[in-house]
Amino acid sequence: MTSDTKTALLDVAEHAARARGFDGFSYADLAEAVGIRKASIHYHFPTKAALSAALMDRYSLTLEAECNRIRVEHKTGAEQLLALIDLYRDALNDGKTLCLCVSLISSRESLSDDVIQKIRKFRAMMVAQIEEILKLGQEDKSITGITDPISESRAILALLEGAHLTARAEENVNTFDEALGVLKSRC
Amino acid sequence: MTSDTKTALLDVAEHAARARGFDGFSYADLAEAVGIRKASIHYHFPTKAALSAALMDRYSLTLEAECNRIRVEHKTGAEQLLALIDLYRDALNDGKTLCLCVSLISSRESLSDDVIQKIRKFRAMMVAQIEEILKLGQEDKSITGITDPISESRAILALLEGAHLTARAEENVNTFDEALGVLKSRC
DNA sequence: GTCTATATCTTGATAGAC
DNA sequence: GTCTATCAAGATATAGAC
Numbered sequence: 001m002t003s004d005t006k007t008a009l010l011d012v013a014e015h016a017a018r019a020r021g022f023d024g025f026s027y028a029d030l031a032e033a034v035g036i037r038k039a040s041i042h043y044h045f046p047t048k049a050a051l052s053a054a055l056m057d058r059y060s061l062t063l064e065a066e067c068n069r070i071r072v073e074h075k076t077g078a079e080q081l082l083a084l085i086d087l088y089r090d091a092l093n094d095g096k097t098l099c100l101c102v103s104l105i106s107s108r109e110s111l112s113d114d115v116i117q118k119i120r121k122f123r124a125m126m127v128a129q130i131e132e133i134l135k136l137g138q139e140d141k142s143i144t145g146i147t148d149p150i151s152e153s154r155a156i157l158a159l160l161e162g163a164h165l166t167a168r169a170e171e172n173v174n175t176f177d178e179a180l181g182v183l184k185s186r187c
Numbered sequence: 188m189t190s191d192t193k194t195a196l197l198d199v200a201e202h203a204a205r206a207r208g209f210d211g212f213s214y215a216d217l218a219e220a221v222g223i224r225k226a227s228i229h230y231h232f233p234t235k236a237a238l239s240a241a242l243m244d245r246y247s248l249t250l251e252a253e254c255n256r257i258r259v260e261h262k263t264g265a266e267q268l269l270a271l272i273d274l275y276r277d278a279l280n281d282g283k284t285l286c287l288c289v290s291l292i293s294s295r296e297s298l299s300d301d302v303i304q305k306i307r308k309f310r311a312m313m314v315a316q317i318e319e320i321l322k323l324g325q326e327d328k329s330i331t332g333i334t335d336p337i338s339e340s341r342a343i344l345a346l347l348e349g350a351h352l353t354a355r356a357e358e359n360v361n362t363f364d365e366a367l368g369v370l371k372s373r374c
Numbered sequence: 375g376t377c378t379a380t381a382t383c384t385t386g387a388t389a390g391a392c
Numbered sequence: 393g394t395c396t397a398t399c400a401a402g403a404t405a406t407a408g409a410c
């Protein structure tokens with residue numbers, strides 16, 4: 001089936017982009033991993049810019065769905081925040097892969113304006129999700145020390161992304177846990 | 188003079204690495220910026236790996252000196268922490284350049300083991316510096332809400348690096364300020 | 375120290391057969 | 393949809409003259 005190849009390409013490309021950055025993988029790499037010739041990739045994604053756009057679209061939708069699931073499945077703000085932290089923790093794969101958004105920003109100059117806009121939209125979505133979680137945690141008193149959910153949501157997204165980066169530097173999830181320890185102790 | 192060329196190369200390479208990542212600049216770019224032919228660069232830095240190692244060495248020394256200066260020039264922990272935050276803020280250049288260490292981590296697979304070790308050493312140095320600042324701030328009561336300087340120092344480095352990244356996503360220093368707002372209000 | 379010239383490899387992308 | 397064949401451009405690196 002055609003669509004399976006397309007999905008397989010996205011899967012491999014996402015993993016590669018998160019492990020090595022946008023400039024860190026080539027059509028040759030994808031071709032070998034999926035088992036087709038590199039020229040055939042252009043049938044599914046005419047340019048690498050188109051591929052990266054598709055990558056961000058899928059990633060955004062997936063994470064938004066995950067966030068919504070978390071907010072339905074957990075009742076208190078504290079439980080939701082802990083679940084979100086776990087979501088980012090799992091995405092690390094033992095410090096081998098970054099959040100796609102984090103990985104792409106570093107290679108910013110190789111990216112199309114299109115993709116930059118998608119990254120900004122993704123970040124705005126995540127900030128809004130965290131904001132809602134904090135508001136709930138403030139209301140139900142399950143998270144301590146919240147003074148301003150709006151500015152705090154910005155700090156938490158930066159912390160999550162920064163902790164991803166530092167865990168990758170050490171290639172060790174413990175580094176992520178250490179960085180998130182203070183925040184988790186407030187739940 | 189010979190050494191001037193070497194310094195000029197390091198200057199241009201550092202800016203390029205921080206703006207576009209390690210895979211985002213070439214010897215051709217450096218040659219054009221410095222005004223020599225790309226083959227001549229190999230005289231100063233035989234390989235790109237050697238260049239990146241020299242880059243990290245210089246960066247580490249510079250930032251360690253800056254941290255020491257901050258801790259001499261400011262008396263309270265709060266003042267020192269605010270000065271450190273400003274140091275990172277200035278390094279952003281309106282969201283156009285990242286901390287060298289942040290930028291290199293994302294292109295990790297293109298890096299030599301040598302450089303990865305240097306990045307880890309750099310991070311350990313920064314964590315130790317922040318730890319000392321927090322201990323002082325806890326002692327002199329100039330920073331509120333510190334329970335554990337050790338785990339908090341990890342969180343703050345991750346926050347600083349993450350805020351760098353997010354400011355770059357928006358190419359706007361305000362994003363950095365927003366992410367650091369909560370921490371600064373504790374000083 | 376810097377140059378020209380060159381080697382070798384890899385990149386993303388296209389044309390056209392099947 | 394996938395293939396072979398090919399392209400032009402870019403990369404890092406080396407040899408040897410000056």
